[in-house]
Amino acid sequence: MQNSIFTDSDLQKTLKKDKELLEKTQLPIITVSSTYIEDLKGFHDLPEEDTAKDVVFSRAHYSMALAVAVQAWQDHIDPKKAWVVDPTNYVQAQEWSKIIFTETIGKTLARAPLLKKLKDLADRFARNKLPILASITPPLNYLTKNISQPILSLHIASGNILAAQGKQVVQMVTDPHVREDYLNEAERKNITFLVFDEKTKTDFIEKAVILNKKVDQDRVIVTGPPVDPRIVQFAQKKQIWQKGPLKMCITTGGLGTNKNEIKSLLDQLLPELRKKPSPYQVLVYAGTHFDIYKMVKQLAATHKVALNEIKSFDPANFKAGGKLSGLSNNHQTLHKTIKDNRLSIIYHPQIVDANELLTHLAFPWADGFISKPSGDMAYDAVASGSFLLTLKEWGEWEHNIRQIFVQ
Structure with a gap:
């Protein structure tokens, strides 16, 4: 991973450490939520700047990933039990403008009442059709290339990328709503879905039929949403x-x-x-x-x-x-x-x-x-x-x- 957004040696170290911890942990967790670059340094006991501003797309995809990790960790942050990585932190420098663009569009939609009617556009920037999709793919593939065990994905973008690469994926459907994006790779035997409730499972299966997708119902499991214990x-x-x-x-x-x-x-x-x-x-x-x-x-x-x-x-x-x-x-x-x-x-x-x-x-x-x-x-x-x-x-x-x- 060359030409990353960061140039300081500390973040080069976090990339190496995150990759190693994902490979060794019992529960590797991937999400797409934000760039928390400074706190990455803190996680690995490196100096961090507390006033630098993060780029944030979604609290939900951060907090739900953290919730699962906390459940595994209990009293101590044990990387052997679980580790969370957001590949957005490691987007290459030439792709950084897409990160800023995605946040800007999202915030504009969120603050402009007239644009609230454009629900289809809002949905695009909420999940899988993100402008940054191609940007997060190289760091995501790099971070996970040596992982053979199942990877828990909290964002459909990361889940689809990993499933297409042949990784074993457990994809969390975070809301009681099934977007077509969740069905993109659903026919693959290497992806399992965790859903909100029985109705969401029924909706998932029905949407698969509508899209002419053959989905194994046993790979759609009702778990409820992740909540921080x-x-x-x-x-x-x-x-x-x-x-x-x-x-x-x-x-x-x-x-x-x-x-x-x-x-x-x-x-x-x-x-x-x-x-x-x-x-x-x-x-x-x-x-x-x-x-x-x-x-x-x-x-x-x-x-x-x-x-x-x-x-x-x-x-x-x-x-x-x-x-x-x-x-x-x-x-x-x-x-x-x-x-x-x-x-x-x-x-x-x-x-x-x-x-x-x-x-x-x-x-x-x-x-x-x-x-x-x-x-x-x-x-x-x-x-x-x-x-x-x-x-x-x-x-x-x-x-x-x-x-x-x-x-």
Whole structure:
């Protein structure tokens, strides 16, 4: 792998280490979600820059891959048990513009209400017809070329590439919705599918018939969606709205979807926060989106509500072989600042750190979540013991998720 996007020797080392760990682990996991280049260095105990911005396409495809790994790891990050790699981190330099283009298109669609009608276009950039498909293929093939055991794929793009190469693939269908892309390589005997529920399995088989694909039903297995076990454990201790203000978390996704709805919500809620006593406490998860972070700051100033900004240097406590614990810095202090303030915001330019802040601060705290019905956020919110109110869905897959939770 020459001419990669990085030029420093540290990331050359991470490529070598990721390849070696994938080859030796019991559970190799591949996803396509983002470029978390700096945290890659941290995983391998190399110096990292905590303020560099990641390129993010999807929190779901990162968090679900992590969820499976955490289940395997338990208390310690043991590369022998499981290892996660996103080939997007190793795209070659001449292909880097396609990474930026994909994120730009996705964010534009997510923020422009008129473009919400272009669901077919949104779907293209959500899954297998990504402009970066050809870009991730060389690093993906390089990372997996010596692997003979089954590889768990959390994104259909990586699953199709690997299946076509003859690799043994276990493909997670992350939503209760079957796109035609999932059927591209489905006739091959070297790919097995894990689906949301029995209805999704039926939909999968029916779509295969429509497309004249001969698919072995025994290779379509109902497992449910991956959820981080650290989030599930919060439900055991959570008591929703026993007394005091109702604690609500408003969230966006990997592309910053529903920004306008979030603004509308805050315009309605922030005046309520000025009441004494206030009926609500609000935590906004802005993810890696600086524009949403700025918007919340401006709204707080306009409505004269103090804003507690969650700041923590490199909060993800991830080291290969290290203990899988809470946040690395001021964990209890951060919890207290949310408890003591009416309005707080989580923002971090890097997906690994933003996700850890969400996991350890929002899920144990919130009575309820207001979110688009995306697979990751909807599943995680309910699994944490919180109620869920949904924003407008972005595609048919989110419509199906919403229907499941309102039944």
